Amino acid sequence: MTDGTTTDAPARTRRGRGGGGGADARRAARAKPQVVQMPAIQRSLKEFEVLDEEALSIIENNADKVLEEIGIGFKDYPRALDLWEKAGATVDRSEERVRFPRGMLRELIKTAPSHYTQHARNPERSVPIGGKSTVFAPVYGPPFVSDIEKGRRYATIEDFNNFVKLAYANPYMHHSGGTVCEPCDIAVNKRHLDMVYAHIKYSDKPFMGSVTAPERAQDTINMCNLVFGEEFVQQNTVLTSLINCNSPMTLDGTMLGALDVYAQNNQACIVSPFILAGAMSPTTVTATLTQVLCEVMAGSAFAQLVRPGAPVIFGTFAANISMQTGAPTFGTPEPALVLYGAAQLARRFNMPFRSGGALCGSKSVDAQAAYETNATIIPAVMGGVNFMLHSAGWLEGGLVASYEKFILDCDQLGMMHTFAKGIDLSENAQGMDAMREVGPGGHFLGCAHTQANFQTAFYQSTTTDNGSFEQWEVEGKKDSAQRANAIWKRMLEEYVPPPLDEEKDVALQAYMAERKASEADAFS
């Protein structure tokens, strides 16, 4: 697409509309923007694997040794130490460290479900987590946002709402995410309420809960109760929240508290070592995988101690630091190997797997940003990721949510939908009649097979410019960031919120008002 005015809806969403097609039908389809949601990817391709049985055994044995001999820190959360003691682990209370008899954690993790459905308030947007399913969720955590006109600045609740709206409107984004950016204009102890409200109000896709304090996790549950009903929440999973390990080998009180609340309420958590190898893990892939495995086992087993059967995702966030400058680096080969390996380890536990997505270290939406992004997105999908966090919008090592990069990344996610389907072997796809009709030296543009297939033939990019140099020059030599800028602004202009029951909206606002009135603003 070269004119920057096309809808973000892909060609294949028009499939089946209007039968045979023809120029008029195509014009009509183009005139009416159709935001059609693609379902979660069901991968037909097998997963790419980098570890053989021997390698897996080495890593698993080493992890067992680390868990037994070194142990895992459970800091500032005495209830965790109590639970571990009761379960038979060796608890060192002065160090707040737990050592695990060999096999104990594997036994506990057996109650973790292999897959679950995360329900959205619109049942059509509910997503399957686990197995051959891949779900995309936006960038998580940036204190800054940027766009190419206004530059980089602290994020506000307006930005937060905007990213929720863009994720809602994008057909390739399955999930509304969590802290799509930090609304820095709202008090730290209150902003979680506005964030949860935004996910409910401006989207009907599934979302993530607050993890910055146990009571904020509880607020998230309470707000979900108002939307889904308390009984539904207790019997189903309506939240998938991010519990980062304080790597190496530590879970802190904040994260343990949130994990505790969510697990008690049958809500899912991603137990996710946050690792910049060289700083939070050894410099090697094998050792990093060993440590990832230990941290995930400890956190996931803890969730099972709290409530057997509580859904947990095997998480990993892998990057390196530069050994020259100490800066985090992204899109390099070692984290891709960690990602493939971690996905295999997760499958050995029959647990859903979470990875990073559009990771990059670049400060602008340039070639570096894009090389690095595809050097994570492609391995994640090929490794068999079930829940890809940071799938779009990530910039500058996660410090920035970029409006333009969000749009460009979503286009890459669209491509993954087509790629992961693999190869169609139907008689139509074999195309023997086409080759017979055209023969040596002809061309396929007008043949019957092409006429029958052209509308759905290829993934249709929404952001690339493949026209001539001359045309591009006439149109102002726009690079992809400039084209993306026009797209996100149009998407926000055309945004229409999903319907939300008036009574529920009033109840949510009343809950927020009450909670906000109950304490003074805190800004750190």
Add this chain to the structure above:
Amino acid sequence: MTDGTTTDAPARTRRGRGGGGGADARRAARAKPQVVQMPAIQRSLKEFEVLDEEALSIIENNADKVLEEIGIGFKDYPRALDLWEKAGATVDRSEERVRFPRGMLRELIKTAPSHYTQHARNPERSVPIGGKSTVFAPVYGPPFVSDIEKGRRYATIEDFNNFVKLAYANPYMHHSGGTVCEPCDIAVNKRHLDMVYAHIKYSDKPFMGSVTAPERAQDTINMCNLVFGEEFVQQNTVLTSLINCNSPMTLDGTMLGALDVYAQNNQACIVSPFILAGAMSPTTVTATLTQVLCEVMAGSAFAQLVRPGAPVIFGTFAANISMQTGAPTFGTPEPALVLYGAAQLARRFNMPFRSGGALCGSKSVDAQAAYETNATIIPAVMGGVNFMLHSAGWLEGGLVASYEKFILDCDQLGMMHTFAKGIDLSENAQGMDAMREVGPGGHFLGCAHTQANFQTAFYQSTTTDNGSFEQWEVEGKKDSAQRANAIWKRMLEEYVPPPLDEEKDVALQAYMAERKASEADAFS
């Protein structure tokens, strides 16, 4: 690297220099630019496969049917029809089309070698082609060049020489390539002489021969005879040249003539369907693979008819056209699937496999260019490519060789060297002592294991900026194309040609002068 002044030599080329290291040794290593050549990649990872046995059988059976029933055009080259008739194929002389009894081509292809060495004039630069080896060669064919200062313009012989020099100086580029750009300032019927000379004079890496006429192929052989000696050339492979099929299902007289000359002289050819699916093949992956297989089988078998045992590479260049505008598109999911499938088909023949590399449709070195590039480079390496053409520098659908993109792409190729090695499982890599030393809540920056490994720990990018936003701002907010601009200019400044025997140089120049004097300039 954030300062734009570092050498293009990777950290690992410093491995083993100066023993234990320390700050002084590191400074010394940095001060002296070390252009150290990385050998061809030997992949430890297994290949990613998208076709199961049933799918492969469907495609192979369909290809056999096409070859038997539809046939392949061998145009404007009567000698090919003579050879096919003699070999027992069904030749239609009025249509210049050959139909093949089932099994005939498979039988002929059995004499094609599974791998070969392409010799360089510097034996240390010779490359293995086939098996688990991956060799990178630069962009091929662009009539234009561009850099971010002077913009896009017709390429000249100076540009040609520059790209040969940049490929020579880059440690991750194994091959000097062929028509790295078209030297449009030299007559069409004479420029091949200057191109071959440049590859010999300004590089000592292996290179590709002229294919634009049989006599130009012969000139290439003759110049190689002057450099390697006639006997060596007859007994070894010193050229790998690109024979594009005129898809669909046609080989033309120009390409057949060049293939004939090279095969007669025991030189390697890539038989490469040049396919924009939707125009030169049906719109589907399965049909495109079928057609690729037919074209490669016909061309490769023809080479075996000319000289049994002549090295041939199973080539594929796969892209789509936009069904909306007819423009070629790159980095989309369908060609990635074609690439994986074609690599599998090549392995079934035990033939080396060639793919595209840094393909993109973008007009500038922007995010689109980089997303698209990694959406081809990564599948090519993971699919098990043996010879990656267009590995660096490709822009605007191959119309442009970009100086900046060449540098950025080479950095991605560097990453592939590390990735393809897979995961080290040595005791050092298991890093158990590091985890014991650091323990929960510590950090690995200063531990003994990190001290012992930091110099070679991670792939060290030569083009990315991972420093702080503030530092980047102070340094002028350079994007990756701007950083790459500084790098290629420095590389050309620092370029030192490899030694070339004076007598050989004189003989080459005399040959060129004689050949140029023998006919008038032609400019089309």
